Amino acid sequence: MxxxxxxxxxxxxxxxxxxxxxxxxxxxxxxxxxxxxxxxxxxxxxxxxxxxxxxxxxxxxxxxxxxxxxxxxxxxxxxxxxxxxxxxxxxxxxxxxxxxxxxxxxxxxxxxxxxxxxxxxxxxxxxxxxxxxxxxxxxxxxxxxxxxxxxxxxxxxxxxxxxxxxxxxxxxxxxxxxxxxxxxxxxxxxxxxxxxxxxxxxxxxxSLPTRGIGLTKRAFNRSWTVDLDDQLEYEACLQTTAGKTADHAEGVRAFLEKRKPQFTGR
Structure with missing residues (x-):
């Protein structure tokens, strides 16, 4: 077996x-x-x-x-x-x-x-x-x-x-x-x-921002059980977290420097 x-x-x-x-x-x-x-x-x-x-x-x-x-x-x-x-x-x-x-x-x-x-x-x-x-x-x-x-x-x-x-x-x-x-x-x-x-x-x-994908999954999973006001507030909370990630900083830098971003998943 x-x-x-x-x-x-x-x-x-x-x-x-x-x-x-x-x-x-x-x-x-x-x-x-x-x-x-x-x-x-x-x-x-x-x-x-x-x-x-x-x-x-x-x-x-x-x-x-x-x-x-x-x-x-x-x-x-x-x-x-x-x-x-x-x-x-x-x-x-x-x-x-x-x-x-x-x-x-x-x-x-x-x-x-x-x-x-x-x-x-x-x-x-x-x-x-x-x-x-x-x-x-x-x-x-x-x-x-x-x-x-x-x-x-x-x-x-x-x-x-x-x-x-x-x-x-x-x-x-x-x-x-x-x-x-x-x-x-x-x-x-x-x-x-x-x-x-x-x-x-x-x-x-x-190759994409892994934390951003993970937080997005959280938002989608939760969206079925709450009303719009709750979900809007949850998005704001998640965006605060995403805004502190290394990949967000890299994405902004790459945009300003007109180059392809190198995301690390952090």
């Missing part, structure tokens, strides 16, 4: 770190080892100042087919196994929360199917680059479950409540072209171009 390290590959290219799901024989379905590795490595990326953009990608012909059915069968046969809700609290929820609150940009590079919790993982990322082969399926209804791993939060915010409900209630496949049209993904590229297109975007984001 693969160990906890081999089910997730960690790749570094300059300031970009890629976490590559590596269970291609089962379409990168989640088991506990893969989930634990993702939780560990996303938290490590938060702490590592050399990482200024995180990419979540996958080996093989699929992004992630959701929960491994073998583990589901084993859990159903074990009367001492945690209930489904506790399993989410233990592994899935910490992963999604870390991605959503990480003050660095996170990109999902989606090839092939992203189903169930695999779809949720892609939606939790800040941006999604999809291969032409990509498809997104909220399959939970097919086994009598509700969407989890943040899908009920992220999906309606990306495509609107009506489309979100239709996708979830029917469990139908959304292909890459439709995903782009409805705002589920940011760009679609030929399959062979997915790695290069993702790294190009990630490298661009990693």
């Amino acid at each position: 693969p160990g906890i390290e081999s089910v997730l590959l960690v790749e570094n290219e300059n300031a970009v770190r890629t976490l590559r799901l590596n269970r291609p024989d089962v379409l990168n379905a989640f088991n506990d080892d893969l989930l634990a590795a993702l939780v560990k490595e996303t938290k490590a990326a938060v702490r590592d100042d050399s990482v200024r953009c995180l990419v979540i990608a996958a080996a093989g012909r699929a992004f992630c087919s959701g929960q491994d059915l073998d583990t589901v069968k084993a859990r159903m046969a074990d009367p001492l196994a945690p209930e489904l809700g506790q399993h989410l609290r233990n592994l899935y929820n910490p992963l999604i929360a870390t991605i959503r609150t990480m003050e660095k940009p996170v990109i999902a590079a989606v090839n092939g199917v992203a189903a169930g919790a695999g779809c949720s993982l892609a939606l939790a990322c800040d941006l999604r680059v999809a291969a032409a082969s990509a498809s997104f399926i909220e399959v939970f209804i097919n086994v009598g479950l509700v969407p989890d791993s943040g899908s009920t939060f992220t999906l309606p915010r990306l495509v609107g409540m009506g489309r979100a409900m239709e996708m979830v209630f029917t469990g139908r496949k959304v292909d890459a072209d439709e995903a782009l049209r409805i705002g589920l993904v940011n760009q679609v590229v030929p399959d062979d171009d997915l790695p290069a297109a993702t790294i190009k975007l990630a490298t661009k984001l990693a």
